[in-house]
Amino acid sequence: MDATHAGNLDQNLAIQIQGLTKSYGKVQALRGINLEVHQGEIFGFLGPNGAGKTTTIRCLLDMIRPDGGKARLLGLDPQAEPVVVQARTGYLPGEMQYYENLTAERQLRFFCAMRSDRVEWSYVRQLAERLDLDLKPQIKNLSKGNKQKIGIIQALMHHPELLLLDEPTSGLDPLMQQAVLGLLREANSAGATIFFSSHIMSEVENTAGRVAIIRAGKIVEIAETTSLTRRVLNRLTVRFKKPVDVTELGKLPGVELLTRSGQTSVTLQVTGDMEKLVQALGQLPILDLESERPSLEEVFLTYYKK
Amino acid sequence: MKRLWTTFLYTFLGLRGQILGWGLGLALYGLMVVPMYDALGAQQEQLQQMIASYPPEFLAFFGGDASSMLTPSGFLGMYAFSMMPVIISIFAVLVGSGLIVNDEERGRLDLIMAHPVGRSAFFFGRSLGILGAAVSIMLLGWLGFSVMLGGSSLGFDWGQMIVPFLSLLAQTLLYAMLALLLSMFLPSRSLAAMVTGVVVAASYFVSSLGFMDERLAALAKLMPYHYFQTVLSFQELNWAWLFTLLGISVLMMAAAWLSFLRRDIRLSGEGSWRLPFLLKHRKTT
Numbered sequence: 001m002d003a004t005h006a007g008n009l010d011q012n013l014a015i016q017i018q019g020l021t022k023s024y025g026k027v028q029a030l031r032g033i034n035l036e037v038h039q040g041e042i043f044g045f046l047g048p049n050g051a052g053k054t055t056t057i058r059c060l061l062d063m064i065r066p067d068g069g070k071a072r073l074l075g076l077d078p079q080a081e082p083v084v085v086q087a088r089t090g091y092l093p094g095e096m097q098y099y100e101n102l103t104a105e106r107q108l109r110f111f112c113a114m115r116s117d118r119v120e121w122s123y124v125r126q127l128a129e130r131l132d133l134d135l136k137p138q139i140k141n142l143s144k145g146n147k148q149k150i151g152i153i154q155a156l157m158h159h160p161e162l163l164l165l166d167e168p169t170s171g172l173d174p175l176m177q178q179a180v181l182g183l184l185r186e187a188n189s190a191g192a193t194i195f196f197s198s199h200i201m202s203e204v205e206n207t208a209g210r211v212a213i214i215r216a217g218k219i220v221e222i223a224e225t226t227s228l229t230r231r232v233l234n235r236l237t238v239r240f241k242k243p244v245d246v247t248e249l250g251k252l253p254g255v256e257l258l259t260r261s262g263q264t265s266v267t268l269q270v271t272g273d274m275e276k277l278v279q280a281l282g283q284l285p286i287l288d289l290e291s292e293r294p295s296l297e298e299v300f301l302t303y304y305k306k
Numbered sequence: 307m308k309r310l311w312t313t314f315l316y317t318f319l320g321l322r323g324q325i326l327g328w329g330l331g332l333a334l335y336g337l338m339v340v341p342m343y344d345a346l347g348a349q350q351e352q353l354q355q356m357i358a359s360y361p362p363e364f365l366a367f368f369g370g371d372a373s374s375m376l377t378p379s380g381f382l383g384m385y386a387f388s389m390m391p392v393i394i395s396i397f398a399v400l401v402g403s404g405l406i407v408n409d410e411e412r413g414r415l416d417l418i419m420a421h422p423v424g425r426s427a428f429f430f431g432r433s434l435g436i437l438g439a440a441v442s443i444m445l446l447g448w449l450g451f452s453v454m455l456g457g458s459s460l461g462f463d464w465g466q467m468i469v470p471f472l473s474l475l476a477q478t479l480l481y482a483m484l485a486l487l488l489s490m491f492l493p494s495r496s497l498a499a500m501v502t503g504v505v506v507a508a509s510y511f512v513s514s515l516g517f518m519d520e521r522l523a524a525l526a527k528l529m530p531y532h533y534f535q536t537v538l539s540f541q542e543l544n545w546a547w548l549f550t551l552l553g554i555s556v557l558m559m560a561a562a563w564l565s566f567l568r569r570d571i572r573l574s575g576e577g578s579w580r581l582p583f584l585l586k587h588r589k590t591t
Contacts, residue, residue, distance in 0.1 A: 083424045086422040099414070115422060264366055
């Protein structure tokens with residue numbers, strides 16, 4: 001990455017990525033990622049498997065070197081100052097792997113030592129209690145969820161300014177998911193920026209202020225979570241006073257017939273402008289009409305039908 | 307500095323099982339072999355007849371001859387030290403090849419390197435760990451060989467017994483660094499270990515056969531085993547050989563370090579090679 005052209009890089013952003021590219025042989029994993037995450041926000045990063053989420057995060061932490069583009073974390077170049085960046089960030093990988101013969105406590109003490117012991121062990125214990133994690137058993141005897149808790153603790157234990165989390169609630173039961181999200185909100189309230197990827201759309205929807213959707217190595221959408229769900233899709237359920245042929249409705253631009261119940265009820269999904277649909281419905285004997293906001297998951301899936 | 311020290315400490319402690327296993331193994335071997343000299347000495351006449359019946363090539367393969375076999379240094383050279391570099395190379399190859407890549411292949415290196423360690427501190431901490439382990443193994447072996455010297459007629463003291471272990475340490479570090487270097491370039495740890503193992507075996511056989519066949523003698527000079535010294539005197543020790551081997555080890559470590567600084571940290575399973583003929587075989591089955 002070019003460290004000499006930092007003039008257009010904003011020091012006040014938590015994450016700033018410009019034109020990031022990365023290839024693995026013939027496979028182009030990142031095809032020009034542009035992204036900005038403001039300090040103090042919770043930012044969701046969505047994409048299907050293989051879209052480039054993990055590659056992006058690993059580029060940010062200098063685990064892999066991008067082929068081109070620029071990135072800054074907390075105003076720092078992760079290639080030029082990796083140790084400083086890593087001291088101020090907390091990272092949770094998508095796949096947690098440990099030294100299986102160690103106990104959870106010894107593993108966490110190892111991570112503390114790697115942070116030059118700038119971690120209060122009392123806080124580690126506190127996090128373990130919040131997450132209901134027993135630190136005594138060997139890791140190989142722990143469930144997937146409990147192993148995930150170790151990862152969450154090591155990401156949070158040093159009060160990082162920036163958290164990079166790859167599916168933070170993976171493997172956790174619903175109660176623990178809420179506990180983790182609570183911890184993240186507390187960290188955010190204390191000033192931490194949180195950048196996380198997830199496949200659980202409800203948690204992204206309820207937690208993230210903004211989301212980016214990545215597909216095949218490119219960002220296809222960045223928007224506030226609420227405007228995203230409001231903007232793109234509408235779902236209408238229409239009931240008619242008498243049987244109606246609704247085939248023509250499905251031929252309107254941006255309109256998809258989802259379900260039909262006999263010939264008196266139909267559910268439509270509308271992408272984009274509804275004007276033509278409203279005009280068409282105005283010609284029909286409508287009994288009632290119900291509009292529904294789609295979930296973020298449904299919004300997300302539309303990007304994969306394009 | 308603290309990061310390097312932390313990495314060294316955890317690496318060294320993580321190798322304590324290997325240190326005890328290999329070190330005590332060497333020590334026990336020494337406890338067994340050293341008294342053997344006196345036991346064999348009691349049957350010297352029969353032994354000389356037996357040795358005289360061996361083909362000279364057989365004796366040459368082990369770096370000795372009929373006249374030197376029953377001398378103290380010849381006895382130790384053949385019975386104690388001749389195979390030691392090959393045996394200890396198992397430790398060197400396995401630990402060296404896996405020093406960094408073991409964690410990488412198991413998916414742990416990501417999380418380790420996400421901590422504020424730095425690639426250089428991590429690499430040198432790990433390398434010092436293997437150095438510390440190798441030195442500890444040699445120390446334990448040396449103790450085992452030296453403890454029984456007082457009651458033996460070998461005529462060496464503890465200080466003289468260090469000399470072959472210095473040479474053994476140089477051999478061990480050379481193979482460990484070769485395995486480490488190969489692990490930085492080859493797609494898997496097992497491949498790096500395999501290639502290094504082939505080098506170890508080839509080194510031993512070519513060097514040993516070089517005593518018997520002049521055509522191989524020139525090739526033997528390229529083999530690390532050729533420079534293994536079983537002498538028991540600092541005056542007889544070829545310091546140039548010793549420091550050349552150590553210097554080559556340092557160079558290989560430096561090359562491995564530069565590679566580690568530049569390369570991507572792979573997620574487990576990435577970067578595997580597929581040989582073309584295996585690809586074709588896969589498609590047809």
